Amino acid sequence: MNLEKYQQYSRIARGLEQADLVLKDARIINVFTEEIIRGDIAIQDGIIAGIGSFQGKEERDLGGKYVCPGFIDSHLHLESTLVTPAELVTVASRHGTTTFIVDPHESANVSGLAGIDYILEQTEDVKANVYVMMPSCVPATGIDDNGCTLTAQDMAPYLNNSRILGLGEVMDSISVVQGDKGMHDKLELFEGRIRDGHAPFLVEGDLQAYAMAGIATDHECSFFDYAMRERRNGLTILIREGSAARNLEALVGGLVQRKMNGEGFCFCTDDKHIEDIQQEGHIDHNVRKAIRLGMNSVSAIKMATINAANCYGLKDKGAIAPGRQADLLVLSDLVNVEVEDVYYKGQLIDKNENIVIKPCASELKNTVHVAEFSKEAFHLESKDGTFPVILCEEGQITTRKGTLKASDGPCEFQPDDDYQKIAVVERHKATGKIGRGVIGGFGIRGGAIASSVSHDSHNIIVIGDNDEDMELAVRELIRTQGGYTIVENHKVFDTLALPVMGLMSDKGFEKDNATLKRMIQKAHDMGVKKGHDPFITLSFMALPVIPQIRITPRGVYDVENGSFY
Numbered sequence: 001m002n003l004e005k006y007q008q009y010s011r012i013a014r015g016l017e018q019a020d021l022v023l024k025d026a027r028i029i030n031v032f033t034e035e036i037i038r039g040d041i042a043i044q045d046g047i048i049a050g051i052g053s054f055q056g057k058e059e060r061d062l063g064g065k066y067v068c069p070g071f072i073d074s075h076l077h078l079e080s081t082l083v084t085p086a087e088l089v090t091v092a093s094r095h096g097t098t099t100f101i102v103d104p105h106e107s108a109n110v111s112g113l114a115g116i117d118y119i120l121e122q123t124e125d126v127k128a129n130v131y132v133m134m135p136s137c138v139p140a141t142g143i144d145d146n147g148c149t150l151t152a153q154d155m156a157p158y159l160n161n162s163r164i165l166g167l168g169e170v171m172d173s174i175s176v177v178q179g180d181k182g183m184h185d186k187l188e189l190f191e192g193r194i195r196d197g198h199a200p201f202l203v204e205g206d207l208q209a210y211a212m213a214g215i216a217t218d219h220e221c222s223f224f225d226y227a228m229r230e231r232r233n234g235l236t237i238l239i240r241e242g243s244a245a246r247n248l249e250a251l252v253g254g255l256v257q258r259k260m261n262g263e264g265f266c267f268c269t270d271d272k273h274i275e276d277i278q279q280e281g282h283i284d285h286n287v288r289k290a291i292r293l294g295m296n297s298v299s300a301i302k303m304a305t306i307n308a309a310n311c312y313g314l315k316d317k318g319a320i321a322p323g324r325q326a327d328l329l330v331l332s333d334l335v336n337v338e339v340e341d342v343y344y345k346g347q348l349i350d351k352n353e354n355i356v357i358k359p360c361a362s363e364l365k366n367t368v369h370v371a372e373f374s375k376e377a378f379h380l381e382s383k384d385g386t387f388p389v390i391l392c393e394e395g396q397i398t399t400r401k402g403t404l405k406a407s408d409g410p411c412e413f414q415p416d417d418d419y420q421k422i423a424v425v426e427r428h429k430a431t432g433k434i435g436r437g438v439i440g441g442f443g444i445r446g447g448a449i450a451s452s453v454s455h456d457s458h459n460i461i462v463i464g465d466n467d468e469d470m471e472l473a474v475r476e477l478i479r480t481q482g483g484y485t486i487v488e489n490h491k492v493f494d495t496l497a498l499p500v501m502g503l504m505s506d507k508g509f510e511k512d513n514a515t516l517k518r519m520i521q522k523a524h525d526m527g528v529k530k531g532h533d534p535f536i537t538l539s540f541m542a543l544p545v546i547p548q549i550r551i552t553p554r555g556v557y558d559v560e561n562g563s564f565y
Contacts, residue, residue: 001323012042013050013322017430020044021346022056023328027162029068031306031319034298036180042550043326046345050322067336068301069318070098070327070342071283072308074238075169075219075268079106079503080539081452082496084357085122085130086461087509087522091274092282093128094351096339099317100128101268101308103168103196105135109456110137110367110428110501112148117342118501119267120163122358127344128202129317129327133168136186139457140162143243147367147428152185152559154534159189165312166194169544170215171456173199177209187213189250193445194312195265197235200398201547207233217311218299219268220546222241222247222396224254227265233483236311237265241286242272243358244536245397248564258295266308271536277330288337297334352499357506365499368452370425371432375471378423380404380413380436387413388556388565390422390541390549392441394531397540401549401558402440407452413438414467420444424542425460425474426553427452427502433553439463443527443533448473452482452502454541463538477502484535486519488526491541494519509519 001009016118019042023277028037042054073092078100081088089100089312102123116135122515123130138150167190170176175183187195192212199210200220211233219238221227222245227237248267249324264529267286282287283304289301309318316325320496326346330368332338342349380387389402404419419440428431448464450473460477464470469487476485476492482502485495496515498505505512516535523534544550556565 001214008051009047011045012020012054013053015102015426019049019054019056020058022054022059023067024061025386026062026067027064028214028320029066029298029301031069031298032180032321034302038064038065038379041320041328042356043346045079046326046347048320048322048324048326051320058452058538062330064252065340067320068329068331069305069320070344071096071287071304072099072101072266073269074266074308074311074320075217075282076102076128076270076272077104077106078102078123079104079501080271081274082453082498082503083509083513084124084190084504084506085119086358087128087355088274089123089126089128090355091277091509093342093344093349094204095277095282096284096342097282098128098342098344099156100130101133101312102130103133103135103136104184105168105456106136106458106503107501108135108148108150109140110148110415110458110503111144111364112150112438113154114361114364115501116366118271118360120161123157127347131163131165131312132368133166133295134164134190135168136170137172137456140543141559142506143544143552144457145426145428145431145433145459151182152189155186155189155214169196169198169219170332171198171208173202176213176215177206178203179474193468198545199230204229206213211235219270221251222398224251227251227254231264235501239265239286240270242270243276243288243533244540245270246395248286249293252290252293252295261299262303262307266311267304273516273536274509275516278513284337284339291335291337297337312407313389357508360500360506364501365481367501368427368478369430370427370474370478371430373432373434373471375426375467377434378421378436378467378470380421380438381410382413383410385409385411387438388549389419390437390439390551390556392439392529392532392537394529397543399549404438417445420463420465421462421470422461422541423470424454424553425462427459431553435550435551435553438557441529442532442537443529444523445527447486447493447526449523449534449538451484451487451538452472452477452498453535453539455540457542459540459542461542484516484519486522486526488522493522498527504539511529
């Protein structure tokens with residue numbers, strides 16, 4: 001802060017000069033002392049100049065309503081919301097999220113540095129704070145077939161960008177603990193900055209080695225006991241509640257049971273579709289749910305504000321205090337936490353303002369390149385009649401290993417009500433690779449469902465009960481250059497086109513939401529289990545860094561043993 005500005009703010013704080021805006025008679029949540037203090041908030045140039053009793057050039061009487069800091073989403077992938085970045089940020093900000101810690105590794109795995117630049121450019125003038133973590137794992141592992149490769153040398157020019165906070169989620173834990181030079185070059189590049197983690201189910205020695213590498217966070221905890229193991233090693237736990245992975249109940253339930261106040265824990269969404277945000281909220285939903293589970297309201301708000309600000313070194317965010325940015329939420333109460341008004345840099349956000357969708361480079365809308373294939377490519381045989389099975393888990397992105405004994409000798413797999421066929425088609429470099437396997441617990445019958453959103457390499461993934469419909473589904477996504485599609489009885493039922501890197505639509509979320517809602521209902525009508533979001537569950541089945549079993553263009557992969565079947 002320059003001296004002239006400080007002098008002005010100092011005069012306001014001491015009552016010698018009026019602020020441009022004063023929010024009068026607020027119940028102010030102090031995240032430092034956990035007190036609720038009644039008073040006024042003086043705001044100048046988007047900065048909080050004072051708290052107490054003030055007169056302003058403009059005054060707004062809050063009538064004793066609660067005011068807390070703007071919420072922070074400590075980890076998310078804007079590309080995984082299906083809409084353009086500005087749309088997601090704008091909609092989520094209307095629910096009180098004013099700061100976003102974004103990891104663009106989805107777009108980077110498709111389009112490399114151009115994908116990262118797209119995220120930066122699309123969010124440079126939104127009415128929220130959008131920070132970027134530099135993707136660490138492009139590709140995610142050495143067995144991935146993605147679009148690009150990023151090295152530490154590629155990342156170095158971005159260090160001077162003030163919006164780049166640190167290194168994105170380091171999901172290749174094997175490379176970390178085994179001291180792989182390429183990975184440690186990236187870790188060293190971000191020495192002194194925040195380095196995010198991705199470390200589900202590491203054994204204790206590996207977990208300690210992982211933490212020793214300077215990795216500070218993890219959002220992959222689905223059980224409280226494992227979260228506590230990570231806390232004992234110094235990691236901050238990002239409690240995830242998104243569209244597919246919902247870990248909040250287990251983790252907050254553990255905090256409440258142990259009477260812990262949430263220190264060392266923050267909230268994130270990771271991957272949350274915009275229709276879910278509209279229906280239940282964003283980080284405000286996490287706060288409400290934590291309170292319903294028995295957490296103290298102020299403690300829950302701290303996990304959504306100051307805890308995250310401290311974790312990511314955002315010294316001017318996360319609190320209502322002099323010198324902090326005036327990102328403020330006016331709340332109805334501290335139980336339902338209904339966000340009535342949102343202030344970003346002291347300006348009231350217009351919840352009805354039209355969202356402008358920026359165009360993107362044409363090459364980012366031409367990223368689906370598949371070698372010629374036929375329905376015979378989806379045939380699946382076993383020499384001994386035994387097939388490894390990927391078993392889905394409701395409400396989680398983890399899977400379990402299963403085995404199907406179809407016969408006592410060589411046979412072709414035949415889908416039924418319990419087991420269907422799953423395949424991944426490489427779509428970046430037209431290599432012709434197609435991995436095939438068996439999935440249980442998903443449930444589609446009478447057709448196929450496919451997606452080009454397939455973490456983190458984003459090849460085309462398809463599940464079906466017959467080869468003809470699986471072929472048709474893949475060809476439909478080649479036609480649209482990415483998206484979601486459902487095929488029923490050899491006809492395309494509907495497609496949500498996602499032409500921006502095969503990940504996002506640029507047509508506007510309201511129309512897309514109607515299409516997606518119709519498609520999700522159709523998927524459930526065709527047998528997909530009610531506990532699954534059909535497309536989000538599908539999108540994680542090819543991610544070989546999440547236990548226990550996955551499928552890639554190279555075949556079915558045992559994550560725990562690090563080998564293909």
